[in-house]
Amino acid sequence: xxxxxxRLAKARLPEGVxxxxxxxxxxxxxxxxxxxxxxxxxxxxxxxxxxxxxALVAAGYTVMAVxxxxxxxxxxxxxxxxxxxxxxxxxxxxxxxxxxxxxxxPVAGDSARAxxxxxxxxxxxxxxxxxxxxxxRLRHALRDYFPAALEAFEGLDAAxxxxxxxxxxxxxxAARLTITQISAALKRARRRNVAEKAAAIQAxxxxxxxxxxxxxxxxxxASIQSxxxxxxxxxxxxxxxxxxxxxHFGQHPAAEIIASQPGMGAVxxxxxxxxxxxxxxRYTTAKARKNYAGTSPITKASGKRKVALARFIxxxxxxxxxxxxxxxxxxxxxxxxxxxxxxxxxxxxxxPALRQLAxxxxxxxxxxxxxxxxxxxxxxxxxxxxxxxx
Numbered sequence: 001x002x003x004x005x006x007r008l009a010k011a012r013l014p015e016g017v018x019x020x021x022x023x024x025x026x027x028x029x030x031x032x033x034x035x036x037x038x039x040x041x042x043x044x045x046x047x048x049x050x051x052x053x054x055a056l057v058a059a060g061y062t063v064m065a066v067x068x069x070x071x072x073x074x075x076x077x078x079x080x081x082x083x084x085x086x087x088x089x090x091x092x093x094x095x096x097x098x099x100x101x102x103x104x105x106p107v108a109g110d111s112a113r114a115x116x117x118x119x120x121x122x123x124x125x126x127x128x129x130x131x132x133x134x135x136x137r138l139r140h141a142l143r144d145y146f147p148a149a150l151e152a153f154e155g156l157d158a159a160x161x162x163x164x165x166x167x168x169x170x171x172x173x174a175a176r177l178t179i180t181q182i183s184a185a186l187k188r189a190r191r192r193n194v195a196e197k198a199a200a201i202q203a204x205x206x207x208x209x210x211x212x213x214x215x216x217x218x219x220x221x222a223s224i225q226s227x228x229x230x231x232x233x234x235x236x237x238x239x240x241x242x243x244x245x246x247x248h249f250g251q252h253p254a255a256e257i258i259a260s261q262p263g264m265g266a267v268x269x270x271x272x273x274x275x276x277x278x279x280x281x282r283y284t285t286a287k288a289r290k291n292y293a294g295t296s297p298i299t300k301a302s303g304k305r306k307v308a309l310a311r312f313i314x315x316x317x318x319x320x321x322x323x324x325x326x327x328x329x330x331x332x333x334x335x336x337x338x339x340x341x342x343x344x345x346x347x348x349x350x351x352p353a354l355r356q357l358a359x360x361x362x363x364x365x366x367x368x369x370x371x372x373x374x375x376x377x378x379x380x381x382x383x384x385x386x387x388x389x390x
Contacts, residue, residue, distance in 0.1 A: 001094040010087070020055050044093035046071060048107050057107055064097045064104040069313070071096065108279035117248045118274035124241045125271060125317060131157060131234040138227045145212040145220040146171050152204035157231055159189035164201075166228045169221035174205040245270045254278060257368050260375040261361065262336055263328030268321055272365075275318035286366040294319045295359035310355060319358075326358035335381030336361070 001007055008030050013019035031039055041061045047053060048065035056063045075084070075092045097104065110118075135157045142149045142156075148171060153161035163185045168174040182198040191197060211217060249255050249270035258269040276289070283289040290296040294314025300307050329336040336357055343353035364380045 001091075001098055003098065005095065005098060007091075007094075010090075012086070020052070024059065042097045042101050044097040044104075046089075046093070053107055057109065062101075063107040064101060065107050066093055066096060066104060070104075074100075105282075108277045108282045110277040110279050113248070113252050114273060114278040117245075117252060117270050118277075120241060120244045120248050121267075121270040121274040122317065124238065124245050124267070125320075127234055127238050127241065131231055131238065134227055134231050134234065138224055138231065141220055141224050141227070145217050146174070146209075148205055148207055148209045149174065151207070152201045157235065160185040160191065162228050162232055163188070166225055168205075169224055170217050171205075171209070171211055172217075177202065177205060242267060249273065252278070254369060257372065257374055258365070261325070261329075261365055261368070262333035262375065262377075263325040263330075263361075268325055268328075271317065271321040272325070275315055275321065283366065286363040289366045290359055290362050292318075293322055293359075293362050295322060295355055295362055310352070322358040322362060323354060326354050326361060329357065329361060333377060333381075335377055339381070 009026050011022070011026065013022055027041055031041075042064060043056055043061050044064045044066050045053060045056070046066055046068050053063060053065075071089065071092055074096050075088070078092060078095070079088075138156050139150065146169075149161075149165060150156075152174075153165075155161060156165075160182075164174070164177065164182065167181070168177050179198050179202060182201050183194050186194045186197055212220065246266040249266050252273060254273065255266075255269065258264060258273055259266060261269075264272070276283075276292075283292065287296065292315070294311045296311070297308040298311055300309060326336070326340075330340055331337075339360060340353050340357050343356055344350070348356070364375065368375055
């Protein structure tokens with residue numbers, strides 16, 4: 001599509017090198033007919049990662065990553081029938097970058113180190129989420145046929161809980177577990193107060209409870225043994241991949257600055273770096289970084305009514321990491337704690353106050369990255385201290 005909106009060419013391209021070569025040929029054919037050596041090629045695509053995006057950026061094109069929600073809204077402007085097709089979507093994307101490229105965000109030029117951190121950090125977090133899902137499935141199964149196990153073990157993903165449930169998956173088998181067997185599992189899991197905890201677990205496993213017929217209980221036992229096997233493998237892989245996350249993060253030039261932030265460790269810092277990226281030109285201001293993070297509020301104003309609301313459209317991985325950092329910063333930073341306490345004193349709830357603290361911490365991180373300086377407690381919170389004193 002040219003600057004006037006006239007379609008120049010249309011084709012369905014195959015995957016891989018063949019498709020990319022054909023795209024270059026199509027674009028080169030059109031540019032060859034013009035005399036403008038500085039002609040710019042702008043491409044719209046509904047993703048910001050993958051081999052195609054990397055190849056397009058490497059070829060020198062300006063690549064705009066269009067959010068599918070934006071494309072859907074733009075599609076309604078061009079037609080009200082609700083029809084949708086690949087050809088129609090291509091037309092929508094081309095027209096969006098032709099008329100609204102000034103309002104779209106180009107794909108960030110992150111370094112290869114940042115991309116490597118993103119790969120391992122995202123996989124690590126995905127494995128943790130998967131382990132949580134399987135643990136919840138285990139909990140629901142135990143509630144249906146062996147509720148005493150839920151009373152005996154505080155955490156079903158704990159090493160001793162998985163070992164004992166794998167050894168005795170039914171209530172009858174669990175009731176026969178000895179103090180020695182339970183204590184051995186607790187010692188292998190490196191727990192304290194082994195004798196006291198072993199007695200409590202045995203007592204809980206031997207309490208009377210409602211159960212299922214023997215054949216049904218046996219079926220449940222087989223299913224939870226499979227779940228336990230999956231959870232055990234996920235736990236091992238989470239530990240293994242954590243080392244990779246820490247290693248890749250430690251090799252990044254910005255690692256020291258990010259890790260200096262309050263409440264930020266190597267794994268959490270890797271997740272924040274992975275989702276923000278390291279393109280120095282992507283966030284021109286602290287506000288832009290806060291908006292992308294989803295920690296800043298959105299304003300709705302109509303007439304005399306004006307309200308500030310939380311953002312519900314955001315990067316789930318990034319907001320999860322930032323909220324975790326904010327919670328940890330309550331103990332690590334006196335300034336963060338004082339800021340949070342002031343919000344609570346105003347009647348703000350825990351989660352909104354924590355989100356405001358996270359928003360403030362994003363601004364501090366932006367300043368540290370822009371100035372290439374480590375976090376300093378006094379500098380970070382001096383402005384707020386002066387305002388309170390005034």
